[in-house]
Amino acid sequence: MRLNVRKTYKLYINGEFPRTESGRSYPVRGKGGELLANACRGSRKDLRNAVAAARKAQAGWGGKTAFNRGQILYRIAEVCESRAAELVDELKKHDMPAAEARREVEAVIDRWVYYAGWSDKYAQLFGTVNPVAGPYYNFTVPEPTGVVGVVAPEEPALLGLVSRIAPAIVGGNTVIAITSEARPLAAITLGEILENSDVPPGVLNFISGLKTELVPWLAAHMDVNAIDTTGVAAEAIPAVQRSAAENVKRVIHFDGKRIGWDDARQSQGPYAIYDFQESKTVWHPIGM
Amino acid sequence: MTTITEVETRDRLTPGTAAPSLWEYAPSLEATDHFKLAPRYNLFIGGKFVEPHSKKWFPSINPATEEQLAEVAEADAEDVDRAVREARRAYEKVWRKLAPSERAKYIFRIARLIQEKARALAVVETMDGGKPIKESRDIDIPLAAAHFFYYAGWADKLEYAFPNRNVASLGVAGQIIPWNFPLLMAAWKLAPALAAGNTVVLKPAETTPLTALLLAEIMQEADLPPGVVNIVTGAGATGAALVSHPDVDKIAFTGSTAVGKRIQRELAGTKKKVSLELGGKAPNIVFDDAPLDQAVEGIINGIYFNQGHVCCAGSRLFLQESIVEPVIRKLRERIQTLRVGNPLDKNTDVGAINSAAQLERIQALVDSGIAEGAEIFQSSCALPSRGYWFAPTFFTGVSQSYRIAQEEIFGPVLSVLTFRTPEEAIEKANNTPYGLSAGVWTEKGSRILKMAQQLKAGVIWANTYNKFDPTSPFGGFKESGFGREGGLHGLAPYVTLS
Numbered sequence: 001m002r003l004n005v006r007k008t009y010k011l012y013i014n015g016e017f018p019r020t021e022s023g024r025s026y027p028v029r030g031k032g033g034e035l036l037a038n039a040c041r042g043s044r045k046d047l048r049n050a051v052a053a054a055r056k057a058q059a060g061w062g063g064k065t066a067f068n069r070g071q072i073l074y075r076i077a078e079v080c081e082s083r084a085a086e087l088v089d090e091l092k093k094h095d096m097p098a099a100e101a102r103r104e105v106e107a108v109i110d111r112w113v114y115y116a117g118w119s120d121k122y123a124q125l126f127g128t129v130n131p132v133a134g135p136y137y138n139f140t141v142p143e144p145t146g147v148v149g150v151v152a153p154e155e156p157a158l159l160g161l162v163s164r165i166a167p168a169i170v171g172g173n174t175v176i177a178i179t180s181e182a183r184p185l186a187a188i189t190l191g192e193i194l195e196n197s198d199v200p201p202g203v204l205n206f207i208s209g210l211k212t213e214l215v216p217w218l219a220a221h222m223d224v225n226a227i228d229t230t231g232v233a234a235e236a237i238p239a240v241q242r243s244a245a246e247n248v249k250r251v252i253h254f255d256g257k258r259i260g261w262d263d264a265r266q267s268q269g270p271y272a273i274y275d276f277q278e279s280k281t282v283w284h285p286i287g288m
Numbered sequence: 289m290t291t292i293t294e295v296e297t298r299d300r301l302t303p304g305t306a307a308p309s310l311w312e313y314a315p316s317l318e319a320t321d322h323f324k325l326a327p328r329y330n331l332f333i334g335g336k337f338v339e340p341h342s343k344k345w346f347p348s349i350n351p352a353t354e355e356q357l358a359e360v361a362e363a364d365a366e367d368v369d370r371a372v373r374e375a376r377r378a379y380e381k382v383w384r385k386l387a388p389s390e391r392a393k394y395i396f397r398i399a400r401l402i403q404e405k406a407r408a409l410a411v412v413e414t415m416d417g418g419k420p421i422k423e424s425r426d427i428d429i430p431l432a433a434a435h436f437f438y439y440a441g442w443a444d445k446l447e448y449a450f451p452n453r454n455v456a457s458l459g460v461a462g463q464i465i466p467w468n469f470p471l472l473m474a475a476w477k478l479a480p481a482l483a484a485g486n487t488v489v490l491k492p493a494e495t496t497p498l499t500a501l502l503l504a505e506i507m508q509e510a511d512l513p514p515g516v517v518n519i520v521t522g523a524g525a526t527g528a529a530l531v532s533h534p535d536v537d538k539i540a541f542t543g544s545t546a547v548g549k550r551i552q553r554e555l556a557g558t559k560k561k562v563s564l565e566l567g568g569k570a571p572n573i574v575f576d577d578a579p580l581d582q583a584v585e586g587i588i589n590g591i592y593f594n595q596g597h598v599c600c601a602g603s604r605l606f607l608q609e610s611i612v613e614p615v616i617r618k619l620r621e622r623i624q625t626l627r628v629g630n631p632l633d634k635n636t637d638v639g640a641i642n643s644a645a646q647l648e649r650i651q652a653l654v655d656s657g658i659a660e661g662a663e664i665f666q667s668s669c670a671l672p673s674r675g676y677w678f679a680p681t682f683f684t685g686v687s688q689s690y691r692i693a694q695e696e697i698f699g700p701v702l703s704v705l706t707f708r709t710p711e712e713a714i715e716k717a718n719n720t721p722y723g724l725s726a727g728v729w730t731e732k733g734s735r736i737l738k739m740a741q742q743l744k745a746g747v748i749w750a751n752t753y754n755k756f757d758p759t760s761p762f763g764g765f766k767e768s769g770f771g772r773e774g775g776l777h778g779l780a781p782y783v784t785l786s
Contacts, residue, residue, distance in 0.1 A: 125451070130775055132757035133434065140761050140777065225766065238557030245552035247721065248545070248564065248767045271453065271785060278765050279777050282740045284750045 009039045009184065011046055011208065012191030014053035015201025021045050026210065028184060031095040039184050042209035044217045047176065050205035051223050054147045054174035057202030062144045062172030070119030073170055076197040077112035083193055084109065090186035091158060107262055108162045114268055115166040122171065122270045126277065135286045142277035144172035145250060146225035149218040151211065153231040157183035158190065159261050164228050164254065167272035169203060173226075176205045178218065180231065184208040212236070219243035226250035226276055252276070313627065316634040318421045323408035325498065328359040331367055331521065332504035334374035335514025341366040346523075348498055351418040352631050352640035352675040360497045363520035368529040371489045371518040375460040376535055378515025379487040384457060386513075388444035388485070395440035395482055397510040398503075402433040402475075405506065409499055413471055414631045416498040418640030418676070419594050421632050431756055432475035435774075438758035439479035442779060446484065449776050453785040457485030458561055459537035461782065462530040464551075465500075466543045467493035467642050468597040468698075474500050476773045477540050478517060479758075484782035486538065487516045491530055494523040495643045528554075536560060540781065542599075544696070545722070545767050563771025563781040565599070565763055567696040568724030571717035572602030572753065573739065575710075576610045578729035582751070584618045587702070590727055590753040592626060592638055592680050596700040597646070599768075600725035602753055604693060605682075605704045606713050612706055616665075616684060619704075623667045623680040630672070638700060641676040650678050650699035657683050657692035662703070688716060696722070710735065714742045723765030727753045746772070 009028075010017040022043035028036045040046075061069070080087065084105050091101035123142055130138040148168045153160035157180035165175050179187035191206045207214060215232055218224060219240040227249050229237050237253070244251050252275045259266045328345060330337040340361040347356040363371070383391070402409065406429045413424040446455045461481045465473040470492060481488050492500035504519045520526055531539055531554050538561045541551050545566040555562050572590045574583045590602025607615050631639035641647040658664055662683040671677040682702035686693050692703045707713040717726060726745040728736055736750045746764045749755060756762065761777035763769060771781040 126777075128761075128776055130757065130759040130761070132755075132760050134755070134757070136752065136755060138757070138760050140775065145765075241556030242553050245549045245556070248549060248552065248566070248769060250770050265452075266786075269452070271450075278746065278770075279761050279763070279772050280740070280746060280748065280765075281761050281775075282748045282750065283752055283755050283760070284736065285752050 007037070009037045009188045009208070011040050011042055012188065012194070012204070012206040013046065013050045014205065015195060017191070020209070021049075028182070030093060036093050037185060039188070039208045042207035042214060046207055047214060047217050047221070050176040050207055051147060051221055053202035054176050054205055055223055057200055058144070058146055058174045061169070061174055061200060061203045066120035066123065069170060069172065070116045072198050073112055073116035073119060073166065076194060076199065077109050077116060079193050079197045080105070080109045080112060086189055087158060087186055090189050093185060094157070094183050104156055104159050107159050111159070111162050111166055111268060115170045115273075118270055118273060119170050122273045125270050126274055126279070130281070137284045137286055138281065140279050140281045142171070142274065143280050145276045145278055146173060147223060148173045148175050148226045148228065148276055149221070149224045150175055150177040150228040151215055151218070151231040152177055152179050152187065153256055154180045154182055156261050158186040160231065160256060161187050161190070163256075163261060163267055164230055165204060167268075168228070168276045171273045171276050173276050174203050176207065176218065176224070178211060178214050178231070179206050179208045181209070181211050215240060216243065219249075220246060222247045224249060226252060228252045228254070230254045230256060250276070313635045315630070317630070318411055318414070318632045318634060320411055320415070320632065323411070325358050325412065329361065329498070329501045329521070331361045331363055331371070332501065332507070332517075332519040333367070333371045334518065335508065335512075337504070340364065341370070346494070348416055348495070350415045351495075351642055352672070354674055357415055358498060360501070360521045363522040363526045365529040368489070368520055368526060368533060371520050372460060372462075372533050372535050374515035375487040375489050375518050378513055379459055382513045383487050383516050384485055388446070391482065391485065392440045392443035394510060394512050395436050395443060395479065398506060398512070399433045399436035399440060401506040401509055402429065402436065405502070406430065406433070409471060409502060411632070412502060413499050414639070417467060417470055417496045418631050418642050420636040420639045422634055422636070423594060428469055428472045431758070432472045435472075435475040435479045435758040439483040442480075443483040443485070446779065446783065449779050450783070450785055455783050455785060458782060458784055459486060460535060461486045461488045461538040461540060462533065462536040463488055463490045463540045464527045464530065464543065465490065465492055467496040468594060468599070470496040471499040471503060473542055474503055477542075480773070480778045481540070481782050482516065484779055486782055489518045489520060489530060489536070491520050491522065491527050494521070497521040531555065538562070538782065540771070541565070548769060561781065564769035565771070565773060566724075566767065566769040567722060568599045568601070568764065568768050569604055569694065569696055569720050569722045570600055570602050570725040570727065570745065571604045571606055571743070572727035573606040573713050573717060573729065574608065574611065574615065575730035575732070575735065576608040577731045579731065580611065580614060580618065583729040584615065584622055586727065586729060586751070586753045587619065588622055588626070591702040592623075592700050593754050595638055595641055595678070597642055597698055598754065600747060600754065602727045603697060603702060604717075605702055606717060607704060607706050609706050609708050616704070619682060620665055623665070623682065624669075626667060626669070626680050628667065628669045628671065628677065628679060638680055641678050641699065644676055646698065647676040647678060650697055650701060653692055653695060653697045654681060654701055657686070657690060657703070660690045660692070662686045662690060662692060688719065694720065710739065714739065718744045721767040724768035725749065
C-alpha cells in the first residue's frame, strides 16, 4: 500500500507560501476531534509582512484597467472551477456533506464571476457628473480605499471569505485576510489557486491563526485603511472599532448570519464594492 | 505677536512694489440697522425656544471688536436628552409618516426663507465669526440656501439614488458643526438629513452659534413640525453628551481630526452610523507651465480665504523649482495688497481670527516655523488694536518635517515647498495622514488628469481652488474622514439600505 503525501498548510503572503516566521502552528480538527492539519499560527510579524506586501501592490493593482481586473477575477473563477474538487475536499474534511460542500464551492465560483462582471461597471454607477452652478466641469469617481483588512467569518469558511474579498479587490484595493480559525484549509488552498490565476503578488494575502491574537494587530495597524469585521466575534468588535479610530479606518461589517450568505440580492452587489471606495471629486474651469 | 513684528517684512519687499498707501480704500461698511439681535438666545427644542436646564448662558463675542453680541444658552446633558426625546417623538409621530413630497416642500420653504433673510444672516455671520462680509454675503449664505434647495428635491426621489435597494431613514441624527462656516455647515448637515427623513439635534460651535439660532427662527417661520430640528448650543461637553446619547442613531461631525478620532472611538460598540469631515493639510501644486498670475490668485484664495479657517485650505504650496523666484515675488507683492480689517467693510479681504484661542494656536505654530528655521514673509498691513488678528503670512525654506508642513494651522499661514518632477510632487503631496483636498495648476490637460488620479484627496481643484456647490460631493480620504457631503453621495450617510 502506498503511503499518501500530506500537504503542509502555509500562509499566503506576497504571492508566496511561507511558514509563519514564528514557527508556531495550531491543530485544525474535524468534528470528531481528529487532527486534520497543523495550520500556521500566524504572528504579528506575518501580518506586518502581509500589510507591507499589500501596500506595495496597491498602486499597481488599483492602477490596472477595470477591464484587466475583471479579466483576472474571471480567471480566478475559471481556475476555481477546474480545481473545484480540491476545494470541495477541503470543506468535506470538516465533515460537511459532499452535496453541501459542492454547493458552497459553486457559489464561490459564481461569486467570482459576478464581481468580475462589476469591474468596469461600478464606476458608472457610483461616478457622477455634477451640474454645479458655475463655469466648471465637475465629476466624481470612486477610487479604492487602499489596503483593506478582512476578517473572514468562521463559516461558511470559503464562501464567507470570497464574498468579502472579491468586492474589495475588484475595486482596486489590496487585502490581508485572516481566515476562518476553525476551518482554514479551504482558504489556504484557495491561495494556491489564486497564485495560478494571474493575481499579482500582494493583492491578496491570507493569514491563518488565532483571531484573538491577529485581529487586534490588524485593527491597530496604521497602514491599513479599512477593516471588515464580518468574522470578528461580537464581543470583540468594540475593541476593533476603538483601534480603528487611531487612523480613521473605515469599518465595514456584513451580518451574514442575519442576511444569509447565499441570498444573491443581499449578500452580493455593487454596494459591497462601494463600501471600500472613496469618492473623489474633480473641478476644472470651462473657458476659452 | 512680538515675534512676528520683529521680522516685519516691509523693508524686504522688492523695489517697485505697490506701497500699501496706494491701495487704500474709503470705508464701505455694511449696514447693521435692518435687524436686531436679541440680548439672549435660548435652546431650540421641540419647536420652541426654551431656557436651559443648566440655567447657564455664555457670551458670543464679535472677534473683530471683542464686544458681546448676545448671550447663548449652555445645554447640559439633560438639555441634550430633552432635545433628543423631542427629535425622537417628531421622528416617530410626524416626520417619518409624512409623504416625502411634503417633506420636500418644508425644505424648499427653508431655502426660500434663507434667501429672503440673506442679508441679515450674512451680517450676523460676519459679526459672530469675523469673516469678511463679501464672503458671507456671496458664498456662505447663498450656498446654504442652495444646499436646502438641492436636497429638498431629493426627498421624494430617494429610490432613484440607490438602485435595487429599499431606502430607509435612520432616525435621530446628532450633528456637530464647526465655527468656520457656521450657517453653511448647518445647511450641509441638516439638508440631506431632513431630505432622507431623519430628525436632527444640531450643535453649533460655541464661538459662532448665532446664525444657527436665526435658522431656528426660520424653522418656526416655515412651520416645520416641532422637534424635527432641535438646536442645542454649548461647548465640547454639549457635543459629548450628544455623541454618547443612547437614543441617537447617527453622528455627523465636522471638525478637527483629533476630536473626530475621539468620536469614532466613543462610538465603538454602538449601532450609531457615523460620518466625519476632519482636518486637512492640502497641497496646492503649481507647475512651471501654469499661468502664473492666475495661479497666484488661486494660491491667495486657497490659503487666505476665510482667514485660512478652512479645512480644505491650500496650506502647502508646492512650486516647481524653475518658477520659485517669480511666484514668491508675486506672492510677496500680492499679500501686501490684501485688505485686512473690519469684516463688515465690503472691501475687506481678510477678516478677524475667530477667537483668542485660535489666534494663540496660529501664533504657536508660526513660532515653531521660525524656530525650526523657515523664513517668514508677512504683510505689513496695520492690524486693528482691538479684536483678534493675524497678518497674511507665508514661509519659504520649509522642510517636509517642519510642524508648519505637517500640522493643520487653520489660519492665514502658507508653507511653501518645492519640487522638480511631477512624481516628486505627488510623493510629497501625498506624504501626510490627511487627504481632504488638493490643487493643481498647469496648462497641460493630460497632466491635470494624471495628477487628479494620483493625489489621494477627496476634492481636486485644477486651475481653481476653494469652489463649493451643493451638487458636488465633498469629503476626505484617509484621516480627513469618511462620508461625503453634497451631491447624490451626500445622501448615503443618512440612509440605510436593505
